[in-house]
Amino acid sequence: MLTQFSEHIATNFPYLKDKKLLVAISGGIDSVVLTELLYKLDYNISLAHCNFQLRGLASNQDEAFVNALAGKLQLSIVTKKFNTKAFAKKEKLSIQLAARELRYNWFAFLLQEYKFDYLLTAHHADDNLETFLINLSRGTGLDGLLGIPEQNQNSIRPLLPFSRNQIEQYAKANNITWREDSSNSETKYIRNKLRHDVIPALKEINPQFLEAFSNTILNLKETQKIVANSVNTIKQKVIVSEKKGIVKLDIEALYKIPHSNAYLYELLKEYNFTAWNDIYKLLTAQSGKFVLSNTHRILKDRKHLLVSPIDCNSEPNFYSVDSLQKSIRTDSFEFSVTPVSSYSTKINSNMVFIDSDKINWPLTIRKWQEGDYFYPFGMQGKKKLSKFFKDKKLSVIEKENCWVLTSDAAIVWVIGYRLDERFKISESTTSILQLKISEK
Structure with missing residues (x-):
């Protein structure tokens, strides 16, 4: 297996040889074998171990085991204890999802903090099959049937072509010791139920089932390229x-x-x-x-x-602009008020000029409301905004994102669309304000 692994990683990930690599190690057979293989091939690796504190003494013994392995191989290692149950309760997650989120958030931190180039995990061919079956049982599209990718950004799974049986044979042949996680034998989790009940039945039907599955994945990936x-x-x-x-x-x-x-x-x-x-x-x-x-x-x-x-940060629907303000900044836009001595008659949806003497401070910027009306610039008479939007053929989302500038109760500007006739520049105007909106 060492030769096969060496050829596989050299062919598919030749750039790893000169990189700084972080190996996720649980103490189980898969991650220990991955560590031993990379060590024998002289890759620049460090280890990272998560203690989720879910199995009492056994969790601490796993941590002690990987620390001892790192010492034996003279590899640097970082470990971290997580209060997984408390985190799962707080975030309303299953224990498995909570552990996954804690693990990968921490790995991301380590990659950035210690300038690692890649994270290597020990997912293998049987894991890939289990993931495929889980997705299949829940209902999925083509992407869900492609299994685990060999590389996802800076996460790499170099053991993916190798079966659990190959890994076990290598470990036994090389007298490699590892830690058994007792929870892996329980069938209350869907992955374990597939591992212990479903997949053995499939392999009994077809002893070459894993190889056939791998070929299917390759075919599906080619199909996905056509679909894309x-x-x-x-x-x-x-x-x-x-x-x-x-x-x-x-x-x-x-x-x-x-x-x-x-x-x-x-x-x-x-x-x-x-x-x-x-x-x-x-x-x-x-x-x-x-x-x-x-x-x-x-x-x-x-x-x-x-x-x-969906905007998770609820933005206020109301802003006040007093006479001393030059501008305001919001999550959606920047609004500015500037006294000027001259103005442009060129139409600009994001900038208008008004007669300063026709407004009362403070001005208000707010979302439009049903029943709002204004006197559109260049027209006689008033018009409801709902009718104005309909004539402009604005979409529902465009209407939802529409703001108005008001002086007292009167609309001065339907921002980004039309000035109100009552506030326009006239021959008697002596003081001009430029109003400008810049969307973020």
Whole structure:
């Protein structure tokens, strides 16, 4: 196995030889064998061990074991104890998810703090099969059937082509000792149930099942390249615009594409949606209907689907501007007030000029409200903002993000769209203010 591993890593990860590597080690057979292989091949490695304190004395014995191994091999090691149960309770996570989050957050910190180039973990072919079956049992798309990637940014899994059986044979042949985690024998976790009950049955049906599975993964990865190519082509036809984090999709263009639901899934999968049937129904739903993920909203707006992030930081809907202020900064924009001696008549949606004597301080910047009206510049009479927006054919999201500038109760400027006629520059104007908005 040492020769096979050496050839594999030299062929697929030749750049690792001169890099500073951090190896995640639990004390179990997989991570201990990975450490021994890298050590024998003279890679520049250090070890990192997480003590999740979930198995009492056994957890501390695991930590003592990996410290002793590091001492024997003369490798540097960092260890950390986590109160995993308390973290899981606080964050409302399962113990497994809590341990995963704690582990990878800490590894990310170590990579940055100690300038490691890559993190190496000991996932192998059987882990890959288990992940495939877990995703399959929960329902997934093509990406979920591709298994564990050999490299994900700066995380590398060099043992992925090797089976658990190969690893065990190597460990026994080289008198390598390791720690057994008693929880691995329990079948209350889905991964362990697959490992002990389902996969042995599949291997009994086909002794070469793991090899066949590996070939299937290779075929699926090639298929995924074809799908990605096709999706990129469709993307050019369907996505109308991507501005300010909002993606606009043309429903009519989607209808013209065979298998539009499949393409819609591929276009939207990165936004963490799960209610796919509800999303597909949006194509024929009335305007205003929407579906939420934990990070995004997809909204039916007349002839388009609009995908926008859900703002977790609730921004105030009201800002006050007094006569001494030159500007204010918000999460969405910067607003400035500047006295000027002359003005431009050129139309600019982000800058207007008003008669300073026609306003009363302080001014207010707020989100528009139902019932708001103003006197559009260049027109006679008033107009409700809702009607103004409809005439402008603004999307629901554009309306939601619209601000108005007011003096007392009167709207001075529908910001970014139209000045109010009552505050315009006239022949009798003696004092001019420039109002400017800059979106972030």
